[in-house]
Amino acid sequence: MNYQRIITLEPGKRGGKPCIRGLRMTVYDVLDYLASGMTPEQILEDFDYLTMEDILACLAYAADRERHQWVINA
Numbered sequence: 001m002n003y004q005r006i007i008t009l010e011p012g013k014r015g016g017k018p019c020i021r022g023l024r025m026t027v028y029d030v031l032d033y034l035a036s037g038m039t040p041e042q043i044l045e046d047f048d049y050l051t052m053e054d055i056l057a058c059l060a061y062a063a064d065r066e067r068h069q070w071v072i073n074a
Contacts, residue, residue: 003057003064018061020054030058 007018007027018027025047033043040055 001056001060003060006054006057007061020050020058023049025050027058027061030055031062034059 006021008020008022009016009018010022013019013022014024014026019025020027020030030043030050034040034055038046040052043055044050044052
């Protein structure tokens, strides 16, 4: 998934954290809801301004960040 058009970074918004479509909802917020056991459908029900594509973009962004992490051995 090409998340670049959905996940935005704005220095003055939410401390520069990655947000969804310029909204104040961060990628972390969505991932935290999923990790706590909410289903995507429950998230969409609670936050009617989000779409399934937004949730998938958050997952793709997180996967891409994980893929590009550097491992430094001490």
